[in-house]
Amino acid sequence: MKVNTLGVVGAGQMGGGIAQVAAQAGLQVVLHDVNDELTRKGIGAIDRNLGRMVEKGKLTASQQKEIVARIQPVTDLGAMRSVDLTVEAATENLEIKRKIFSKLDEVTPPSAILASNTSSISITTLAGSTRRPAKFVGIHFMNPVPVMKLVEIIRGLLTSDETYRAALDLCAKLGKETVTAADSPGFLINRILCPMINEAVFALEGGIATAEDIDKAMKLGTNHPMGPLELADFVGLDTCLAIMEILHRDLGEDKFRPAPLLRKYVAAGLFGRKSGRGFYTYTK
Numbered sequence: 001m002k003v004n005t006l007g008v009v010g011a012g013q014m015g016g017g018i019a020q021v022a023a024q025a026g027l028q029v030v031l032h033d034v035n036d037e038l039t040r041k042g043i044g045a046i047d048r049n050l051g052r053m054v055e056k057g058k059l060t061a062s063q064q065k066e067i068v069a070r071i072q073p074v075t076d077l078g079a080m081r082s083v084d085l086t087v088e089a090a091t092e093n094l095e096i097k098r099k100i101f102s103k104l105d106e107v108t109p110p111s112a113i114l115a116s117n118t119s120s121i122s123i124t125t126l127a128g129s130t131r132r133p134a135k136f137v138g139i140h141f142m143n144p145v146p147v148m149k150l151v152e153i154i155r156g157l158l159t160s161d162e163t164y165r166a167a168l169d170l171c172a173k174l175g176k177e178t179v180t181a182a183d184s185p186g187f188l189i190n191r192i193l194c195p196m197i198n199e200a201v202f203a204l205e206g207g208i209a210t211a212e213d214i215d216k217a218m219k220l221g222t223n224h225p226m227g228p229l230e231l232a233d234f235v236g237l238d239t240c241l242a243i244m245e246i247l248h249r250d251l252g253e254d255k256f257r258p259a260p261l262l263r264k265y266v267a268a269g270l271f272g273r274k275s276g277r278g279f280y281t282y283t284k
Helices: 013-024 036-055 061-069 077-082 094-107 123-127 161-173 189-205 211-222 228-235 237-251 260-267
Strands: 005-009 028-032 071-074 085-088 113-116 136-141 150-155 177-181
Touching: 005 013, 005 077, 005 094, 013 028, 013 036, 013 061, 013 071, 013 136, 028 036, 028 077, 036 061, 036 071, 061 071, 071 077, 077 094, 085 094, 094 113, 094 123, 113 123, 113 161, 123 136, 136 161, 150 161, 161 177, 189 211, 189 228, 189 237, 189 260, 211 228, 228 237, 237 260
Parallel strands: 005 028, 005 085, 028 071, 085 113, 113 136, 150 177
Antiparallel strands: 136 150
16 A cells, blocks of 8 residues: 555644655645644744755755645644545543544545554554554654654554555655564553663662763763753653553553652653753753
8 A cells, every 4th residue: 555645643743743754755744733823833843844954955945845835734634534544643642542543533534544653552452443453553753753763663453464564665755764563561662761761760869860960871871862861851751751651550560660750840840841841941
């Protein structure tokens, strides 16, 4: 199955990034969010990202306009009637995602593939919200999507070989490398990454080192491009906590217990870059 028209649900950082790389690859994109303000914000962010590429000589101004023109912003999921594959990139909440997929199952063509960009929620569970579990797959892009080369592909219990191959083909068309992970809590990336971040928070909470020294140690001692606390702020502390809660609940092991300090930061509304403060303070 070839994907010529891609649907993206969620015009935020992840959804906007997916829409951008798809449009750059020549696909027609239908980009959905719940209101005009959010879709305009999403298109604006894409246009600015492309503008920076023009400034660096990686695109021409006319190419920038052509790419943006391939993205159709919508607020009605009914506009997904023409898509070949839809990627959901909404907030990491099971019930919200279930509602989205139930609606997509009604409005998209029976031949269309439904995919989730979830970083931790079971693909089999999400597929159960639809009448097409064979045409359901996890396509987990890394943030920021235009920069990061990797995409994690997750097969649900009933994902067909054809659907899996279509997901691989789409990622190749977008210029991405892929790894395949089992439908297990946290899949592959976050099964490894989030416990590392969580352990860094425990180290901070225990007074082992400052946030700056924890990050410096991991950057210079293990050649990580970002320290774990910097990365947590970039990802969003609320997202990190949600993933750790899923790992702890579904795997039942104490090593996945979220750090109390992480819970405190999230309870205080300190989510990282997006709120202006997390383990570090950010100014616009």
